[in-house]
Amino acid sequence: QGCLRSRIRFFDFHPTMADVRAEVLDGLSHPHKRLPPKLFYDQQGSRLFDAITELPEYYPTRTEIQILRAHGAAMAERLGRGCVLIELGSGSSLKIQTLLAVLQPRVYIPVDISKAHLLESAQALAERFPGLSIRAACADYSGPFELPLDPDWRDRAAFFPGSSIGNFDPNEARAFLKRVARVLGPGGRLLIGVDLKKARAVLEAAYNDAQGVTAAFNLNLLARLNRELGADFELDAFRHHAFFNEEASRIEMHLVSRCNQRVRVAGQVFEFRLGETIHTENSYKYGIQDFQRLARSAGFVSEQVWTDPKDLFSVHCLIV
Ligand code: AVJ
Numbered sequence: 001q002g003c004l005r006s007r008i009r010f011f012d013f014h015p016t017m018a019d020v021r022a023e024v025l026d027g028l029s030h031p032h033k034r035l036p037p038k039l040f041y042d043q044q045g046s047r048l049f050d051a052i053t054e055l056p057e058y059y060p061t062r063t064e065i066q067i068l069r070a071h072g073a074a075m076a077e078r079l080g081r082g083c084v085l086i087e088l089g090s091g092s093s094l095k096i097q098t099l100l101a102v103l104q105p106r107v108y109i110p111v112d113i114s115k116a117h118l119l120e121s122a123q124a125l126a127e128r129f130p131g132l133s134i135r136a137a138c139a140d141y142s143g144p145f146e147l148p149l150d151p152d153w154r155d156r157a158a159f160f161p162g163s164s165i166g167n168f169d170p171n172e173a174r175a176f177l178k179r180v181a182r183v184l185g186p187g188g189r190l191l192i193g194v195d196l197k198k199a200r201a202v203l204e205a206a207y208n209d210a211q212g213v214t215a216a217f218n219l220n221l222l223a224r225l226n227r228e229l230g231a232d233f234e235l236d237a238f239r240h241h242a243f244f245n246e247e248a249s250r251i252e253m254h255l256v257s258r259c260n261q262r263v264r265v266a267g268q269v270f271e272f273r274l275g276e277t278i279h280t281e282n283s284y285k286y287g288i289q290d291f292q293r294l295a296r297s298a299g300f301v302s303e304q305v306w307t308d309p310k311d312l313f314s315v316h317c318l319i320v
Contacts, residue, residue: 007133008134032279035279046114066308067308069098078303083105086111088160092117095162096108109137110134111138112137113138113140145179177298189317195286208242240255253280255280260274
């Protein structure tokens with residue numbers, strides 16, 4: 001079917017339904033109930049996230065794009081023309097477009113957990129960049145993960161935008177960065193977007209938007225469990241709560257139970273007290289040097305860092 005399609009190869013390393021079920025039951029059995037933020041990104045969740053990126057309060061996406069537009073050519077030079085380019089959490093593959101024209105990768109490997117979204121985005125990208133060879137991989141990079149790489153492909157580079165690194169606690173982030181370093185090999189470069197620590201009011205507004213899109217995004221997690229695991233969460237019986245935890249330097253998102261209630265999930269019953277929460281996301285905020293220290297502890301050397309004029313967001317180029 002047409003030459004556009006033939007440039008996209010799809011690789012499915014997606015966790016199975018059984019994995020999702022086990023992780024959900026494990027998280028809800030914990031004394032402090034929690035669910036991993038990767039579960040946000042079903043098709044509906046990916047759509048809601050895209051809507052978040054356009055909110056007036058949510059500064060990270062537009063600020064990072066501003067930095068990429070201002071310095072994309074220099075960044076692409078560093079990553080190396082003609083490299084094998086891996087993007088982790090590629091989502092809609094919008095940010096990479098600021099680099100592709102200069103970078104001209106021999107192959108682009110978008111990796112995302114949201115399968116339908118990944119396929120749509122790869123399709124759209126292939127149409128915009130007809131010469132580009134794409135290997136789309138549906139995978140969960142929060143643990144060890146596979147990539148569709150040929151062993152003899154050297155000159156590897158990775159792009160990890162959006163401050164998704166902030167979803168990991170610092171120890172997990174270090175373990176993740178070590179895995180990326182191993183995939184890249186000596187001399188390989190990682191371009192990574194990291195949200196900066198800033199005034200509480202600015203941070204809290206970004207996760208409590210006036211239109212309630214972030215609340216809908218958070219609550220969609222329960223709707224998804226209802227759809228996919230036959231859970232019986234009453235969406236009105238939970239509310240979105242997001243705040244900046246200063247000591248830990250992270251935004252925390254929770255779903256707060258509005259009453260004492262019982263919920264059935266995949267055949268198991270869970271009790272919620274009034275005010276009890278499910279912790280659904282952490283989004284760590286770093287100082288530039290704090291992040292450089294973390295990267296060093298994972299085996300990277302920090303080569304360059306770019307920020308916006310207001311120092312809201314940073315993009316780091318790291319070398320293995
Ligand atoms: C995609 C994980 C970077 O933490 O800002 C946005 C996700 N959650 N609003 C973030 C998110 C609520 C986002 N990351």
